[in-house]
Amino acid sequence: MPSRRWLSSDAETLAPALIGCLLVHERPGERLVGRIVETEAYLSEGDPASHSARGPTARNASMFLAGGAAYVYRIYGLHHCFNVVSGRAGRGEAVLVRAVEPLEGLAAMAQRRGEVPPRRLCAGPANLVVAFEIGPRHDGCALDVGELRLERGPRSRLPAPIARGSRIGLTKGRELPLRFGLAGSPWLSRPFRPTGK
DNA sequence: GGAATGATGTACT
């Protein structure tokens, strides 16, 4: 049984640690793989932007599971976003996966995403969810077993340093530098400004 | 019951 201990670290630690890890969606006849290049941490305390900020509800219940579960929610009535729950059970922290570099299954991803340039296939949390055919059915799933999995990347060094900046699209908690990404990667949803914003 | 809100993406000025 693969160790899940690395997934129980706090969100601010896990978010950069997920850069370089692989997201795998494997079903009969189809295998989708991507390398995570951009994440955001949502904390259990002191983070007004976190869905867990006002305690458990029906929607955010899976965010309070133990690290290694998936948290999938709908936003703006239109899209879904995929998170890796982190920390110990009951904490309520998670890491939003904002962009991955597609490695396998590009044709299937393109079919779902439509006519977009390759670099936009999995750029943005709602876009990668479409490309990877992730849905509400994955909410609460364990990410070390089953069709949707998280795999540790190669132990070799990353091809670039990890950049850090403020999170995107928030109305609260903008000042917290909790966005992480592979510096200079063409697969990011948006580039990191040199200033860290 | 009713209203406000939102961890987005795309198109447009």
Added chain:
DNA sequence: GTACATCATTCCG
């Protein structure tokens, strides 16, 4: 930079 599609969830009364 702004407009907006679109609706479940959340909060208030």
